[in-house]
Each structure stands twice: as structure tokens, then as C-alpha cells.
Amino acid sequence: MNLVLLAPLGLAALAALLVPLLLHLRRRDERRPVDFAALRWLRQHPRPRFRLRMEEWPLLLLRLLLLALLALWLARPATTAVEASRHWTLLVPGVDPAPLLPPREGEQRRWLAPGFPPLQQAPAPADGHASLPSLLRQLDADLPAGDTVSVFVPARFAADGGLLQLSREVDWRVVRTPAVLPAADPAGPASGPALRLAVRHAGGVPGAHYLHAAAAAWSDEAALPAATGATPPGAAVDDVQSPWPVDAQVRAWLGEGAMPSALQDWVAQGGTALLASGVDLPSTDAVPLVRWQDADGLPLIAELPSGRGRILRFTRGLTAQAMPALLEADFPQHLHEALAPASPAASIADAGAYRPAAGASAFVPPPRDLRPWWALAVAALFLLERWFASARRRGGTA
Amino acid sequence: MDASADPRVAELVARLRDLRLTPRREAGGLGVGQHASRSRGAGLEFSQYRAYEQGDEPRRIDWRLYARSDRFFVRESERESPLTLWLLLDASASMAQADDARPDWRRFDAARTIAAALADHVQRQGDRVGLAVLHDAGLRLVAAGQGPRQRDRIRLALRALQAGGGVPAERQLLPLWERIGPRDMVLLLSDCFDPQLVALVERLARAGRDALVLQLLTVAERDFPFDGGHEFHDPESGQRLLGDGATLRDDYLRRFGDAQQALRSRLAGAGARYACCCLDEPLDRALRRLFDPRALAGGR
Numbered sequence: 001m002n003l004v005l006l007a008p009l010g011l012a013a014l015a016a017l018l019v020p021l022l023l024h025l026r027r028r029d030e031r032r033p034v035d036f037a038a039l040r041w042l043r044q045h046p047r048p049r050f051r052l053r054m055e056e057w058p059l060l061l062l063r064l065l066l067l068a069l070l071a072l073w074l075a076r077p078a079t080t081a082v083e084a085s086r087h088w089t090l091l092v093p094g095v096d097p098a099p100l101l102p103p104r105e106g107e108q109r110r111w112l113a114p115g116f117p118p119l120q121q122a123p124a125p126a127d128g129h130a131s132l133p134s135l136l137r138q139l140d141a142d143l144p145a146g147d148t149v150s151v152f153v154p155a156r157f158a159a160d161g162g163l164l165q166l167s168r169e170v171d172w173r174v175v176r177t178p179a180v181l182p183a184a185d186p187a188g189p190a191s192g193p194a195l196r197l198a199v200r201h202a203g204g205v206p207g208a209h210y211l212h213a214a215a216a217a218w219s220d221e222a223a224l225p226a227a228t229g230a231t232p233p234g235a236a237v238d239d240v241q242s243p244w245p246v247d248a249q250v251r252a253w254l255g256e257g258a259m260p261s262a263l264q265d266w267v268a269q270g271g272t273a274l275l276a277s278g279v280d281l282p283s284t285d286a287v288p289l290v291r292w293q294d295a296d297g298l299p300l301i302a303e304l305p306s307g308r309g310r311i312l313r314f315t316r317g318l319t320a321q322a323m324p325a326l327l328e329a330d331f332p333q334h335l336h337e338a339l340a341p342a343s344p345a346a347s348i349a350d351a352g353a354y355r356p357a358a359g360a361s362a363f364v365p366p367p368r369d370l371r372p373w374w375a376l377a378v379a380a381l382f383l384l385e386r387w388f389a390s391a392r393r394r395g396g397t398a
Numbered sequence: 399m400d401a402s403a404d405p406r407v408a409e410l411v412a413r414l415r416d417l418r419l420t421p422r423r424e425a426g427g428l429g430v431g432q433h434a435s436r437s438r439g440a441g442l443e444f445s446q447y448r449a450y451e452q453g454d455e456p457r458r459i460d461w462r463l464y465a466r467s468d469r470f471f472v473r474e475s476e477r478e479s480p481l482t483l484w485l486l487l488d489a490s491a492s493m494a495q496a497d498d499a500r501p502d503w504r505r506f507d508a509a510r511t512i513a514a515a516l517a518d519h520v521q522r523q524g525d526r527v528g529l530a531v532l533h534d535a536g537l538r539l540v541a542a543g544q545g546p547r548q549r550d551r552i553r554l555a556l557r558a559l560q561a562g563g564g565v566p567a568e569r570q571l572l573p574l575w576e577r578i579g580p581r582d583m584v585l586l587l588s589d590c591f592d593p594q595l596v597a598l599v600e601r602l603a604r605a606g607r608d609a610l611v612l613q614l615l616t617v618a619e620r621d622f623p624f625d626g627g628h629e630f631h632d633p634e635s636g637q638r639l640l641g642d643g644a645t646l647r648d649d650y651l652r653r654f655g656d657a658q659q660a661l662r663s664r665l666a667g668a669g670a671r672y673a674c675c676c677l678d679e680p681l682d683r684a685l686r687r688l689f690d691p692r693a694l695a696g697g698r
Contacts, residue, residue: 026626031627031628031629031640032626032627032628032629033628033629033631034618034624034628034629034630034631035495035631035632035633036495036618036619036630036631036632037491037492037495037589037591037616037619037632037633037634038591038619038650038654039630039631039632039635039637039639040591040632040635041650041653041654041657042630042639042641042646042649042650043646043649043650043653044639044640044641
């Protein structure tokens with residue numbers, strides 16, 4: 001428990017301590033008239049004595065204490081809690097806890113998973129947002145500076161881009177276990193097979209053949225496994241009513257007006273839709289993100305997140321006049337880059353090489369504000385002071 | 399100031415029931431009789447014969463007994479002569495002072511109570527008592543007399559009194575000398591702060607009167623309990639003095655003690671008996687100190 005003052009200038013209020021001192025200073029110039037017949041044996045100023053004399057010491061001390069506490073309250077007292085240092089053992093889900101030695105005194109064993117559940121509980125399923133480095137950084141920030149951490153990691157795990165730098169030394173144990181990898185992304189990594197594009201168009205909106213051509217170009221570039229389904233990759237069906245192929249990762253809708261509700265639902269569940277410029281976007285607060293610009297820097301395709309999926313829309317009509325880029329040879333490549341999901345940053349890291357470095361600036365936990373309890377103490381002291389003062393008055397009149 | 403109305407006087411009278419007012423001349427340790435004899439006539443209450451001792455006046459020898467027994471005997475009377483007690487009551491403004499703790503018990507109240515009780519007591523003893531109130535507005539005298547009526551006269555005079563003003567000048571005191579007989583007992587009830595009254599008693603004592611002084615002091619004058627700033631005011635001279643009680647205390651107590659010592663030695667030198675009575679002690683104890691013959695025999 002370290003007492004700190006968050007606003008030390010409040011201590012200037014300590015100057016108010018002078019007030020009770022002055023109040024209690026025995027007034028030397030007071031003149032209480034007294035009849036005294038033996039005046040002739042009194043001598044004026046026999047020996048002037050200059051000594052500060054105070055009245056009612058207990059009450060004065062009480063008042064001084066009260067004012068000092070008030071001034072300290074203004075200075076915002078707080079404590080920085082210093083707890084006994086503990087040792088944390090963290091296991092990446094998937095590491096077998098059985099071979100570990102029994103925990104030592106004060107040792108905490110947790111899963112390195114969101115919420116850091118104890119080992120007795122099954123770890124919460126990873127939701128993809130909390131990667132191992134992120135969890136380590138969170139733990140490092142949460143723990144007091146005195147705590148030590150040892151982490152049991154499998155030899156390979158999913159990590160993000162940068163090297164990990166924490167505020168403390170971490171006991172980094174690499175366990176030979178099968179690699180713990182995130183579940184396969186439904187969209188697949190960027191290096192995976194080509195996108196499957198299904199095109200539906202209605203109302204004579206042009207441009208379907210450009211998309212057909214692009215999809216055909218993709219399938220030529222990438223070697224596709226033979227058994228991918230009944231619908232060939234990049235197939236375009238003009239019929240609006242025909243069902244969408246199940247394995248198409250991108251559904252293109254070239255129409256006008258509102259999006260079909262079936263397509264909206266699909267996008268909300270994580271699909272990717274490509275729309276012609278005439279289709280209305282669902283109203284949302286999100287800001288469209290330009291995914292493809294032409295040579296002049298003008299946007300050609302804008303992306304809007306919707307639910308768990310994405311909506312991409314051409315900003316111009318799919319005609320050669322409006323969008324000369326359609327005729328360029330690299331149109332399929334640009335379209336593929338625009339449609340491909342943002343390449344996942346997570347990559348598989350070698351645990352031995354990913355040992356976290358120390359030296360990051362430690363996160364200082366905010367001090368605990370003591371002012372509510374302080375105010376209670378001041379109030380109690382005030383009541384005591386009132387009781388003392390009124391007791392004196394009661395005694396004086398009695 | 400009626401004895402039945404003032405319980406303090408009645409109580410003091412009761413407490414003084416066995417007090418003997420002994421004249422100094424008799425208190426020398428020789429006689430058993432209470433008062434010095436001045437009248438030798440018959441009809442006075444006979445007490446006893448005792449053998450003649452050197453120093454006895456020859457006229458006190460019973461010659462008839464000498465004729466019978468051929469030895470000298472002195473006839474002693476238990477009451478051969480009435481005593482006259484003069485109560486001199488100081489009524490100056492300083493007598494009106496009281497202590498803060500007991501504001502209704504002024505020095506003058508104590509003096510009046512003593513005077514009334516002594517008048518009662520002396521009357522019961524069969525002696526004569528007179529009263530003189532000393533005040534600068536004029537001397538007030540109640541001529542010495544005897545009996546219950548004299549006691550009531552003195553009570554009446556005491557009841558109307560108020561303390562205030564100064565002490566009388568020497569010229570105003572002259573009638574006292576005409577009234578107080580040469581062998582009378584004189585008791586001054588005063589604070590003895592005024593040197594005129596002390597000088598009066600001194601001269602009375604030197605002139606052969608049996609003088610007694612009962613000095614009445616307040617507790618504040620004895621202890622000086624003041625703390626903090628005060629404005630001291632002398633009710634008699636009107637002087638004022640500002641000061642802090644604690645700083646004045648030591649010097650005051652020393653000087654006041656010196657003054658008391660000087661007063662005692664001055665009165666003792668004149669042959670006057672002296673006692674001091676503070677307002678926080680019972681009055682009868684001070685009176686016993688004043689009249690205690692053992693203290694007198696030891697003191698001289």
C-alpha cells in the first residue's frame with residue numbers, strides 16, 4: 001500500500017491550519033473586568049513574557065487533524081496496491097497439463113485463452129480475435145510488475161506479424177505437441193484455390209460477360225481439384241430465380257434496386273456479394289472502403305462490411321465506356337484482388353523463434369482512489385469535533 | 399439582619415456558644431477569672447479565694463480573712479466587671495467584594511454576620527457591646543449598651559448598611575476616642591488594605607485598649623487565580639490595571655505576602671491581636687483563632 005497524492009497542489013489547503021491556530025491563540029488583549037481591591041500590590045508589566053498560549057488543546061488538535069485530512073482529500077489521495085508477487089503458469093490450449101509438476105505455493109495455472117480460465121475448466125473456444133500474442137500482451141498488462149510468468153506453448157502456433165515484446169521476462173517453454181492452428185478460413189488463404197464466382201443478372205444490366213471472362217481467367221490460373229461440385233467455377237446464370245451454387249464464394253448480382261433478401265441473409269452470415277452500381281446498398285453507418293482504383297485514382301469498387309460478410313459494389317456501370325478498365329488485360333487479376341478476403345495476418349510461428357522479448361514499457365495500473373473513504377473519515381472527525389465543541393459549551397453553561 | 403431571618407447569624411451564634419471573649423490583660427495566664435475586676439463592691443458573684451502571690455494588688459487582699467487566718471488571701475470574683483466590646487466595621491467600597499465562585503458572599507456580608515453574631519454572643523455573656531461603622535460619609539455609632547435591646551439596636555443598624563465609598567479621614571475618627579473607654583475591647587472587621595484603619599487600631603492598642611483585628615480576605619486576593627487578560631479595577635481608588643493574570647501572579651503573591659507579614663508584625667508590635675479570615679473558611683474558626691487563649695499564651 002503506497003499512499004500517493006494525485007493532485008499535490010491540494011496540499012496548499014494546509015494553509016488553512018492557521019485558522020484554528022489563530023482561533024485558539026489566547027487573546028492577550030482581552031479585557032475581562034475584575035474588581036480587585038488589593039490592586040496596590042499589583043505591578044504593571046512586571047516581566048513581559050511572550051509565550052504563545054493556546055486554549056483547549058484537545059479541540060485544537062482535533063480541528064487541525066480535520067483540516068489536514070480535508071487538505072489531503074483535496075490532494076486526491078490514492079493507493080497503488082503492491083501485492084505479493086505470484087507465479088503464473090499458462091498453457092496454450094492443446095498442451096497437455098498432465099506432465100506438469102504439482103503447482104507450487106501461490107502458483108496460478110491458467111489456460112492461455114480468453115478470460116484465462118483455470119486448468120480445471122475446459123478452455124473457451126478461440127474466436128479468432130484473441131490470438132496467442134494478443135492474449136500474452138493482455139496478460140502482461142493485467143499482471144502486477146512483480147509477478148512472473150511461464151508459458152507452455154506448442155512448437156507451432158498461430159501468431160501475428162510482429163515479434164512479441166513484453167514488459168517482463170517470460171519463461172518460454174516449448175512443448176512438442178501437434179501444432180495448434182486456427183480453423184481453416186472459409187474463404188481460404190490467399191494462396192489457396194481461385195475464387196468461385198456465381199453471377200446472376202436481371203433487368204438487362206450489362207457486364208455479366210466481363211465477370212464471366214474474369215472468373216474463367218481465374219480458373220485457368222489456378223489448378224482446381226476435380227470434384228468441386230456440379231457447378232463449374234465461374235459459371236454465370238442469367239436466371240434470377242435459379243438457386244445459387246453452394247460452393248460459390250462470391251455471388252455477383254447485376255440488377256437494380258434493393259438487394260434480394262436471400263442474398264442479404266447470405267452476406268450477413270459471412271458471404272461476399274458483388275453488386276452492380278445500380279443496386280442500393282443497405283443503410284449502415286460503416287464507411288465504404290475503396291478496394292480498386294483506376295490509374296487516375298478514381299474508385300472502381302467500394303467495399304462495405306455487412307454482418308459477418310462483405311458487400312462490394314462497382315461504382316460505375318459495367319460498360320467499356322464507363323469503365324475502360326474492363327477491357328484491360330489485368331482486369332481479372334484486379335477483380336480477384338478486390339474480391340479476395342483480406343489476407344489473414346495470422347501466420348504459423350515457430351515457438352522457438354517466437355520467444356517474447358522483454359523491455360516493453362510496463363503498464364502502470366491506475367491507483368485506487370481513496371477519496372470516498374477519506375470523506376467518510378473526515379465526516380466522522382467532523383462529528384467528533386462538533387461533539388467536543390458542544391460538550392465544552394454544555395459544560396460551560398452547566 | 400435579624401437573627402431569626404438570617405440563618406448564617408444563627409448558625410454562627412450557635413457555633414460560638416462556648417467561645418470566651420477574654421481580655422488580653424487577664425489572658426496573661428494568672429487568673430482563673432474571666433475579666434479583670436474594676437469594682438470591689440459587695441453583691442458581686444464570689445468565685446474563690448486563692449493565696450496571695452507577689453504582684454497582686456494589695457487592695458485585692460481580703461483583710462477580714464487575714465484577720466481570721468493570719469494569711470493573705472485574694473478574693474476572686476467570677477464576674478466582677480462587665481466587658482465592653484466595640485465592633486469597628488469597615489464599610490468602604492473594597493468591603494463589597496466577593497469571589498466569582500460565590501458572588502453573594504461579599505466580604506461585607508461576612509463582616510456583618512460576624513458583628514451580629516458577636517453582638518448576640520456578648521449580650522448573652524452579659525457584657526456591653528457597641529458598634530461603629532467606618533465610612534467616609536460619616537461615622538455611624540451605636541453607643542455601647544447591654545441587654546437584648548442593645549443587640550436589636552445593633553442588628554437594626556447593620557441591616558441598613560451598604561458598603562461603598564472610602565475610609566474615613568483621621569478627623570472623622572475623633573469621636574471614637576471619646577466613646578471607647580480606656581480598657582474596652584475593640585475589634586476591627588476590615589480588609590486592612592487601608593492604612594488609616596490599621597493606624598487607628600495601632601493607636602488604640604498603644605493607648606491601652608484591647609485591640610483585635612480580623613482581616614477579611616477574598617480567595618482571589620489570597621490565591622490570585624486569574625489566568626488570561628484581565629482589567630483589574632480597584633473599587634475604592636478607581637484605578638485600573640491591564641494585565642495577564644499568569645504573568646502578574648508571582649509578583650503579586652510575593653508582594654502581597656510581604657504586605658501581610660508587615661501588617662502582622664506591625665499589629666503585633668502594637669500589642670493588637672490579629673487573625674485572618676478568608677471567605678472560603680468557616681467564620682467561627684477564624685474567630686476562635688482570634689480569641690484562642692492558648693495561642694495567645696504561646697504567642698507572648
